[in-house]
Amino acid sequence: MNGLHRKHNIKYGDCVTGTSAAKPSGVIPFAAGDIRPFVLTCGGRMEINMINLRKVAVIGCGFVGSASAFALMQSGLFSEMVLLDADSNKAEGEALDISHGLPFARPMSIKAGTYDDMADSSIVIVTAGAGQKPGETRLDLVKKNVHIFQSIIPEIASRGFEGILLIVANPVDILTTVAARMSGLPENRVFGSGTVLDTARLKYLLGERLSVDNRSVHAFIIGEHGDSEIAAWSSANVSGIPLNRFCEMRGFFDHQQALEQIAESVKTSAYEIIEKKKATYYGIAMSVRRICEAIMRDEKSILPVSSIQHSQNIDGIALSMPVIVGKDGVEKPVPISLSWEEESKLIESAKMLKKVVDSCNEA
Ligand SMILES: NC(=O)c1ccc[n+]([C@@H]2O[C@H](COP(=O)([O-])OP(=O)(O)OC[C@H]3O[C@@H](n4cnc5c(N)ncnc54)[C@H](O)[C@@H]3O)[C@@H](O)[C@H]2O)c1
Numbered sequence: 260m261n262g263l264h265r266k267h268n269i270k271y272g273d274c275v276t277g278t279s280a281a282k283p284s285g286v287i288p289f290a291a292g293d294i295r296p297f298v299l300t301c302g303g304r305m306e307i308n309m310i311n312l313r314k315v316a317v318i319g320c321g322f323v324g325s326a327s328a329f330a331l332m333q334s335g336l337f338s339e340m341v342l343l344d345a346d347s348n349k350a351e352g353e354a355l356d357i358s359h360g361l362p363f364a365r366p367m368s369i370k371a372g373t374y375d376d377m378a379d380s381s382i383v384i385v386t387a388g389a390g391q392k393p394g395e396t397r398l399d400l401v402k403k404n405v406h407i408f409q410s411i412i413p414e415i416a417s418r419g420f421e422g423i424l425l426i427v428a429n430p431v432d433i434l435t436t437v438a439a440r441m442s443g444l445p446e447n448r449v450f451g452s453g454t455v456l457d458t459a460r461l462k463y464l465l466g467e468r469l470s471v472d473n474r475s476v477h478a479f480i481i482g483e484h485g486d487s488e489i490a491a492w493s494s495a496n497v498s499g500i501p502l503n504r505f506c507e508m509r510g511f512f513d514h515q516q517a518l519e520q521i522a523e524s525v526k527t528s529a530y531e532i533i534e535k536k537k538a539t540y541y542g543i544a545m546s547v548r549r550i551c552e553a554i555m556r557d558e559k560s561i562l563p564v565s566s567i568q569h570s571q572n573i574d575g576i577a578l579s580m581p582v583i584v585g586k587d588g589v590e591k592p593v594p595i596s597l598s599w600e601e602e603s604k605l606i607e608s609a610k611m612l613k614k615v616v617d618s619c620n621e622a
Contacts, residue, residue: 309379310421313338315551316377318411319387320344320353323427326544327384328369332357334548335365336555341372341380345387378418382551385438387411388428393534396486400429405437405619412441420444423554423588426451426565427547431484435565435577436616446567447588453565453579454480455546457488460525468521469509471497478502479563479595480525481579482608488579489605490522493598550584557586561593573609576616 315337317324321344328342344350350371358369370376377383388404407428415424424442426435426449435451442449457480466473478495482488495502506514532539553560563579566589581593597605 310381311339311379312381312555314341314377314380315339316341316343316372316380316383318343318377318383318385319428320346320350321386322538322540323543324384324386325353325357326540327386327427327547328353329357329360330544330548331551332360332367332369333364334552336548336551338367340367340369341377342369343372343374343377347371374414374418377415378420379422380420381422382425382554383415383420383422384425384427384547384551385411385434386427388434393530393537401433401615401619404428404430404434408434408437408441412438416442416444422448424449425547425550427543429484430615432565432577432579432612433615433619436567436575436612437619439567439577447590449567450589451484451565451577451579452543452546452550453577454482454484454488454563455550455579456543457484457525458563459542459546460528461490461521464521464524465495465497465502468517469497469505469511471505471509479579479581480522481563481581481595481597481601482605483578483612484565486526487604487608487611488526489601489608490518490525491595491597491601492518492522493601494595553584554586554588559583559585559590564589566592568609572606576609576613578605578609578612 315331317328317331317340320328320342324342324344328340331337331340340354342350342354344353354369354371361367361369385408388407389400412424420442424438424444426438428434431451431453435449435453439446439449458478461478461480462473462476465471465476465478469476475498476495477497479491480488481491492502497505500508502518503514506512506518511517529539550562550564552558553562560583561581562584563581564584565577565579566582567575567577568580569575581595583590583593
């Protein structure tokens with residue numbers, strides 16, 4: 260059974276009676292074979308609080324939300340998907356459009372819905388927010404999007420949500436920190452897509468440069484998903500061969516400058532794409548799908564998601580470091596060795612993020 264069921268495990272048709280939290284009441288109205296809910300009562304009022312393991316919800320159906328929903332539909336990971344947008348017509352239109360592809364995929368239900376409809380989802384993905392305008396930094400978006408989160412996160416938390424909250428809206432590290440605080444959910448169950456996309460961009464560019472399958476490239480972008488992000492070169496390798504040695508094997512002896520250019524290109528690629536086509540969404544949609552796969556299949560994959568850090572130098576702020584991702588969300592940090600320079604840049608990145616979070620608290 261999936262570990263998302265953390266409390267009472269009750270099977271279809273189970274009938275439990277009573278009026279206090281110690282003696283819950285209700286019949287569990289789910290399809291035969293499913294084992295999932297638990298029942299709580301507060302002051303005699305029965306509340307059914309549960310997780311539907313095959314259900315995902317996407318809040319915000321703009322470029323990123325709709326592309327992510329489309330990628331998730333194709334993934335076959337879920338049998339139900341709820342879409343919600345401040346513009347309900349947009350959510351309904353996307354649900355219809357994506358549903359029309361179902362005869363070519365696997366059966367599932369895709370509907371526009373409300374916060375009540377998504378309360379039992381195993382994963383809620385938040386992409387709602389103003390998009391980055393040409394020339395605007397991710398941090399420029401802070402105030403606008405924190406305000407939007409104030410109208411979203413309490414709606415989820417107040418419904419006894421027991422699943423995983425995956426934050427995608429930018430600035431993702433700030434919004435993940437804010438969402439973790441606002442929701443009161445355990446920190447392992449609130450995290451952001453972080454630098455999963457930037458890391459994919461890095462692997463892609465290194466693969467192109469070295470003419471090698473990008474899936475054989477192991478390298479991370481860490482820190483902020485944004486201008487202060489860091490390419491962790493000191494741990495980068497191609498199938499276990501240190502990156503510098505692999506560059507030489509491929510005939511690049513003066514590769515340092517090229518690597519710096521690649522890191523810069525990763526950092527600026529969102530700006531470049533936004534300049535050219537107004538928004539980025541396919542890469543992030545695939546990143547969302549990849550993170551959901553790791554959770555739903557309990558893969559224990561190592562991904563640089565943005566999670567709340569608790570180390571000697573960085574505390575209480577979300578940023579990206581490699582962690583093990585599985586059915587319980589962020590399960591364990593994976594400390595990679597960093598050079599002195601990388602470590603200092605990471606601390607600077609964290610300090611900058613903390614300043615922004617503090618300024619949001621003061622506002
Ligand atoms: N983390 C990443 O790697 C990554 C990559 C690309 C984009 N993004 C971010 O994702 C976010 C969305 O980008 P986009 O291009 O889809 O923008 P968009 O403007 O196309 O879509 C945003 C959607 O959010 C909806 N929305 C706004 N307020 C809402 C609310 N209170 N409740 C429900 N829905 C609400 C809007 O109606 C709109 O449909 C942005 O913050 C963007 O910067 C993140």
